[in-house]
Amino acid sequence: MNFLARHRIILPVVSLAVLLAATFYMQPRTMSYFGLNLLFNLAVPIALATVAQMMIIMVNDIDLSLGAFVSLAACVTATFVNDTPVLGLLILLALVLSYAALGALIHALELPAIVVTLGMSFVWGGLALFILPSPGGQSPEWLRALMTVKPPFAPMAVVAAVIISVVTHLLIVRSGIGTVLRGVGGNARSVARAGWSVIWLKALAYGLAGLFGVLAGMALVGLATSADANIALRYTLLSIAGVILGGGEFTGGKVSPTGAVIGALTLTLAASFLSFMRLSPDWQIGAQGAILILVLTARLIFSRKGAAT
Amino acid sequence: MTISKMLLGAASLALVAGVAQANSHMAETSDKRIALSNNYAGNSWRQAMLQTFKETGEEAVSDGMVAAADAYTTSENQATEQAAQIQNMILQGYDAIVLNAASPTALNGAVKEACDAGVTVVSFDGIVTEPCAWRIAVDFAAMGKEQVDYLATRLPEGGNLLEIRGLAGVFVDDEISKGIHEGVAENDQFEIVGSVHGDWAQDVAQKAVAGILPSLPQVVGVVTQGGDGYGTAQAFKAAGRDTPLIVLGNRQDELQWWADQRDASDYETLSLSIAPGVASLAFWVAQQILAGEDVPKDLTVPFLKITQDSLDDALASTPEGSVANVSYALDDAKQVIADAK
Known part of the structure; x- marks a missing residue:
């Protein structure tokens, strides 16, 4: 397992390094404190959303409502958290708890998560429109300050990525409860036989996803300074791609928190790289897809070889 | 690594000095680079807009008015993508960004980054509320x-x-x-x-x-x-x-x-x-700002009105499936700026 875990992380790291080197070559201005921050600061909310998605994928489910949920969290942050902080934070807490309840519901009624979350995406989207019918709101001062902080040595985006990956690594890979949570994805029945309540574990996994989703929304508002109801719709697919790019798999609780963060950074960087290449926008989505397929093919070859030896 | 950092530092110092100089008097803009950040290209109006920007930009480059006028469209119509696009433009070293924004507010963070890096931002049609940017609004x-x-x-x-x-x-x-x-x-x-x-x-x-x-x-x-x-x-x-x-x-x-x-x-x-050619107006306004002209932050675009008398001319000059257009010249931009003062 340890060997495999180490293996799993190599490919995402190599992909990111290659892409980063190519970007530095194309646009030397990015090779600075200022440049790295501009290149990666919008990857911070994506990384948080990817970690949220990873929590769901870890228990063998998939979340199609994440983009709408992050948008809603962003709308709440730009309105209630700014105007009435206590009420705002209570609403965010309620959002996290409702995610946990959703996880319990999906398990208890044996509903397919893909359908429930697709349905919920309209609920979250509707609530976001209800809070902010037209774009607006304002980022709380402290959040703006946090997202534009200039730490010594490394830019905010890099520091944040390291913190996110270390915290989630400790939580999911190192801690006891993390191991059990991954076990739910691997073999829920044996986890249940070992005396754990799977419904609580699922609720916990979804609750963690909700927490990271809320953090993603807050980070996004801190960067964008305001919100609109559609601000993060792209995050649904980006986060799934990020998890897979980072070495996660759809089944078996096989996920890598560090890989997920790296996957999010790689996706963000790929978009910038294509833009620096002056590629026509008509081709950009296709090219982004091609990069994704390339990495996954490499992984397949990699794992086949690993299985053969 | 360290040498390139020093070079970069020197370059940004020179850039800051250049901007300071531009503010003091009407400056030469022949070495300035202007980029168009566009969020959507999927209808006739936007296609005509991109075409007009391209024509105006190419002419301005060949006349030596500016060094580059490049158009970028995001692959998806999303504010987060356009924010990343604007940040990339800062890294690419553009002096001005002409912006048709996906959201009036969600790009403010990226626009602020651009302003802080000394980049002039002129928004038109889809305008942004960030105070450091210029707005060419439609009434x-x-x-x-x-x-x-x-x-x-x-x-x-x-x-x-x-x-x-x-x-x-x-x-x-x-x-x-x-x-x-x-x-x-x-x-x-x-x-x-x-x-x-x-x-x-x-x-x-x-x-x-x-x-x-x-x-x-x-x-x-x-x-x-x-x-x-x-x-x-x-x-x-x-x-x-x-x-x-x-x-x-x-x-x-x-x-x-x-x-x-x-x-x-x-x-x-x-x-x-509104004529899609408003992109060319925004381009010239950006050029005027780079040239050191004192331009008010809020400008208004004139409508393009077609009456019974001008119908035949308008119809003749509008390609099938497109929208009546007019390309604005430098003098039009100066007029709009003068009207706003």
Whole structure:
């Protein structure tokens, strides 16, 4: 397992390094404190959303409502958290708890998560429109300050990525409860036989996803300074791609928190790289897809070889 | 690594010095690079806009007015993508960014980053609220009101109006509609008896109007938002009703229909919209700011109005499937700036 875990992380790291080197070559201005921050600061909310998605994928489910949920969290942050902080934070807490309840519901009624979350995406989207019918709101001062902080040595985006990956690594890979949570994805029945309540574990996994989703929304508002109801719709697919790019798999609780963060950074960087290449926008989505397929093919070859030896 | 960092430092110092110099007096802009950040290219208006920007930019580059004028469109119409695009433009070292924004507020963070890096940001059409950026706004409410004012001159005895709205929940739709209702309040001989969403598309408008027509009394005039006039006319025709006075929105199919009706039955109306060439106006405004001109932060774009007299010229110069356009020159930009002062 340890060997495999180490293996799993190599490919995402190599992909990111290659892409980063190519970007530095194309646009030397990015090779600075200022440049790295501009290149990666919008990857911070994506990384948080990817970690949220990873929590769901870890228990063998998939979340199609994440983009709408992050948008809603962003709308709440730009309105209630700014105007009435206590009420705002209570609403965010309620959002996290409702995610946990959703996880319990999906398990208890044996509903397919893909359908429930697709349905919920309209609920979250509707609530976001209800809070902010037209774009607006304002980022709380402290959040703006946090997202534009200039730490010594490394830019905010890099520091944040390291913190996110270390915290989630400790939580999911190192801690006891993390191991059990991954076990739910691997073999829920044996986890249940070992005396754990799977419904609580699922609720916990979804609750963690909700927490990271809320953090993603807050980070996004801190960067964008305001919100609109559609601000993060792209995050649904980006986060799934990020998890897979980072070495996660759809089944078996096989996920890598560090890989997920790296996957999010790689996706963000790929978009910038294509833009620096002056590629026509008509081709950009296709090219982004091609990069994704390339990495996954490499992984397949990699794992086949690993299985053969 | 360290050498390149030093070089970069020196380069940014030179850049800052250059900007400072530009602020002190009318400066040369031949070494300045301007980029267009665009969020959407999927309709005739945006295609015409990109084309005009390209033509204006190429001419300005060959005349030595600027060093580069490059257009970028995001692959998806999302604020987060456009924010990343703007940040990339800062890294690419552009001196000015001309921006048609996906969101009036969600790009403010990226725009602020650009301003802090010494990049001039000029937003137009889809404007941003960040105070450090310039705004070339369209007075959509005035556009709505002007339609009713025109109807009042043509139909002094008044009557029932049908209102075609745009895409629900979009700022532009609210503004134009607000202007129309203001106009109706001032001209109380008119009454709006029906309102449908045509989504700025002929087929949607046709379906929506066909659906509401049976429930309406006689309609003397239709106020529209552009892109919906032709569909409305078709719906009236299909229902066997008299064609009311439909205010049009400069689309080629609308102008063609107008010309046909005029030849057949002396039909007379007015067509007005914003020319996609506003991108070229924004380009020249950015150039003027880079040249050190003192430009107010809020500017207003004139409408492109087509009347009975200018119909033939407008129709001749508008390609099929496109929208009537006008390319703004440097002098037009200077005029707009002077008007705003």
